[in-house]
Amino acid sequence: MNALIIGGGGREYAIARALRADKKCNQIYFASGNGASEKLGVNITAESFEALADFAANNDIELTIVGGEEPLTKGIVDIFRARNLAIFGPTKAAARLEGSKAFMKNFLKRNRIQTAKYIETDDLAEAKRFIAELTPPIVVKADGLCAGKGVIIAQSQEEAASAAGDMLSGASFAEAGRRVVIEEFLDGFELSVFAISDGKDFVTLPVCQDHKRLLTGDLGPNTGGMGAYAPAPLADETLIAKIKTRIVRPTIDAMAAEGSPFTGVLFCGIMVVGGEPYTLEFNARFGDPECEALMALLETSAIDLFYNAAIGKLSEVKPRFSAKSAVGVVVASQNYPYGQSRSAPITIESGAENENAHILFAAVTKGENGELLASGGRVLVAMGLGENIRLARERAYDLIAKIKFDGMQYRTDIAYQALR
Ligand code: AMP
Ligand code: GLY
Numbered sequence: 001m002n003a004l005i006i007g008g009g010g011r012e013y014a015i016a017r018a019l020r021a022d023k024k025c026n027q028i029y030f031a032s033g034n035g036a037s038e039k040l041g042v043n044i045t046a047e048s049f050e051a052l053a054d055f056a057a058n059n060d061i062e063l064t065i066v067g068g069e070e071p072l073t074k075g076i077v078d079i080f081r082a083r084n085l086a087i088f089g090p091t092k093a094a095a096r097l098e099g100s101k102a103f104m105k106n107f108l109k110r111n112r113i114q115t116a117k118y119i120e121t122d123d124l125a126e127a128k129r130f131i132a133e134l135t136p137p138i139v140v141k142a143d144g145l146c147a148g149k150g151v152i153i154a155q156s157q158e159e160a161a162s163a164a165g166d167m168l169s170g171a172s173f174a175e176a177g178r179r180v181v182i183e184e185f186l187d188g189f190e191l192s193v194f195a196i197s198d199g200k201d202f203v204t205l206p207v208c209q210d211h212k213r214l215l216t217g218d219l220g221p222n223t224g225g226m227g228a229y230a231p232a233p234l235a236d237e238t239l240i241a242k243i244k245t246r247i248v249r250p251t252i253d254a255m256a257a258e259g260s261p262f263t264g265v266l267f268c269g270i271m272v273v274g275g276e277p278y279t280l281e282f283n284a285r286f287g288d289p290e291c292e293a294l295m296a297l298l299e300t301s302a303i304d305l306f307y308n309a310a311i312g313k314l315s316e317v318k319p320r321f322s323a324k325s326a327v328g329v330v331v332a333s334q335n336y337p338y339g340q341s342r343s344a345p346i347t348i349e350s351g352a353e354n355e356n357a358h359i360l361f362a363a364v365t366k367g368e369n370g371e372l373l374a375s376g377g378r379v380l381v382a383m384g385l386g387e388n389i390r391l392a393r394e395r396a397y398d399l400i401a402k403i404k405f406d407g408m409q410y411r412t413d414i415a416y417q418a419l420r
Contacts, residue, residue, distance in 0.1 A: 001303055002027045002060050005041075006052070006076065007067030008034040010330075010362035010381045011288035014295040015065055016040040017360070018302035025303060029059070035372055036361030049079045056085050063088065063307050066264075069145060072284050073099035077264075088310040090284045093260035097251075098267075098284040101150075101181045102143045108279055111254040113247055115279045116271075118183035127164040130182050131157050137185040142167050144176030148212075148224055153185065188273035189417070190280070191235055192228075192290050195248045195268065196305065198314035199261030202252050203305075204244060206297055206321050207235035208290040209417055214337065216411045223337045224378060227414030228290040229327040229389060230297060234272075234417065243270060243277045251282070263309060292360045292381045293326040327392040328381045329400060329414045333363070333374050334407025341376040344406040352402035356385045357395045359403070374405045382410075389418045 001024050005012045008030060019025045020040055028041030031052055037043055046052045049071065056064055064080060066072055066089035075092035089095075096103040102120035109115070116139070119130045131138055138160040142150035150173055154160035160182070167177030192208040208230040214220035235243075247268055255262040267283035267290075286294070295302065300320045308317045333341035345367065353359060363377035374380075382403065384395030393415050400410060 001025060001062045001307075002029070003303070004029045004031065004052070004056055004061045004064040005033075005067065006031050006064065006071055008032050008037065008362075009067065009288050010360040010378065011286055011291040012067040013037055013040070013360045013362065014292040015067065015302070017358075018295040018298055022301045022303045024301070029055070029061070031055075034361055034363065035365035035375070038366075049074070049076045052076070053080050053083050053085055056080065057083065062086060063303065063310060065089070065306055067285065069095065069098050069283065069285050072264075073145065086307065086310045088306045089264040090262050091260060094255055094262045094264075095284040096260075097255075097262070097282040099145060100143055101141050101281070102179050104282055105181055105183075107254070111250055113250050113279055114277065116183040116186050118181050120179060120181045122168060122179045124165055124168050127168070127180060127182050128161050131160045131164070134160075134182075134184055136160070139183045139185050140164050140167065141181040141183070142173045142177040143179035143181065144173070146173050146176050148222060149173075150176060186271040186273050186278055186280070188271045188278075189234060191232055191270045191272060192287055193243050193248070193268040193270055194286065194290065194294065195252070195266045196309050196314065197252050197262050197264070197266055198309045198312045199256055199263045200252070200312070201314045202248055202266070203314065203319055204240070204248065205294050205319075206231035207240065208232060208287065208293060209234070209415075210287060210290055211411060211414055216413045221337060225287060225289050226330045226332070226411045227328055228287065228293050229325065229392070229415040229418060230290070230293045231325065232418060233389070239272065239275065239277065243268065247277060247279055263312075289328045289330055289381045292328045292383055296326040296328075296358070296383050296385055297321045297324065322385070324385050324387060325389045325392040326383060326385050327389060327396045327415045328360075328383045329396045329410055330378050331380050331382060331400060331403065331408050331410045332378045333376045334409060336377050336409070341374070341407055343373045343375050346372045346374050346379070346403065346405040349402035352399055357399040358383050359399065374408070379405070379408070389415050393419075
């Protein structure tokens with residue numbers, strides 16, 4: 001089978017690596033990939049979704065997998081489906097679960113799925129009235145996509161009102177902030193639960209925890225994620241059963257009943273308060289770096305899993321995951337997430353990778369002599385596998401010790417929640 005993967009981060013690299021593990025995998029194409037993805041396939045570029053669909057039709061692509069939210073919320077899946085091309089991901093209408101926080105919160109409310117108390121509004125006076133009813137901290141969210149930066153946890157009513165004002169005026173997030181969600185702060189621990197669905201059935205994957213803050217000790221600004229591990233021991237069977245029956249099942253059923261069945265990966269951001277799961281957010285795609293950990297644990301065919309979900313036959317596959325643990329540590333460039341960093345050659349000791357430690361490349365380019373250059377942002381993920389989290393983490397950090405580039409930074413405490 002030939003596959004096309006849309007994206008070029010560590011997530012897409014990990015998906016390609018998992019597809020490659022199946023003998024059925026013939027050629028993989030990336031649009032647009034990165035400087036290392038040609039180890040796994042061929043990088044292509046295309047001007048538009050139509051051009052990508054043309055490419056898929058002309059190159060015997062039997063399965064297209066979309067990594068990130070942007071093409072999903074812009075409707076890439078609708079364009080492929082209209083041409084009968086199998087594609088893994090939600091339609092534009094279903095991707096509103098991620099693309100609009102107001103849509104998502106109203107969806108949860110009308111379907112009685114537990115979430116933080118909130119209002120959504122485009123009116124500052126109304127926002128202020130609700131803020132006056134809440135005890136800080138108070139959460140203020142821009143409605144639209146803001147690359148993970150649209151959530152403010154305000155420590156006072158004044159700060160909340162001012163954050164809402166800046167969003168509504170367009171000052172902080174332009175159009176994405178013209179509507180806001182104000183909500184109560186939930187004090188608990190967070191889990192990332194991924195469900196793959198074909199619109200009717202779903203399977204859940206091992207529960208992950210991500211590390212959103214830049215620095216060790218959960219300090220510094222929020223990022224796309226500095227490390228992830230799975231399975232999270234904090235998610236016991238009782239809790240997983242509650243998440244499936246109270247959040248995932250009703251969401252899949254209600255999306256279908258409302259006319260936009262959800263196909264692809266439903267990423268549930270869960271806050272657990274006193275043993276009860278609350279939905280903080282949905283994303284319409286895999287998390288990055290959570291995907292890297294999940295793909296490392298998947299033992300059965302990734303092609304069968306994604307393809308069957310894409311064509312509405314998920315019930316025909318029974319994915320199985322390793323009993324091992326996976327810990328992925330993100331290695332980023334010096335100025336991440338503030339700005340660009342100077343491109344720097346990466347050296348990796350030979351023999352650094354083995355069956356329990358591998359590298360997923362993300363923000364890398366290829367230099368003139370074929371060497372890999374760190375090009376800013378989240379450069380790579382060092383993945384360790386082991387019989388337990390402690391061992392997996394040791395292997396991830398042993399691997400990092402064999403990787404060098406100027407300005408490299410990473411957290412030294414990934415998976416600390418599981419080791420306390
Ligand atoms: P979101 O994009 O909605 O997941 O928000 C980003 C992050 O903000 C989450 O991962 C949480 O850490 C935090 N957050 C969002 N909403 C709340 C809430 N109601 N209570 C506490 N923390 C929250
Ligand atoms: N790692 C979190 C995300 O991809 O949104």
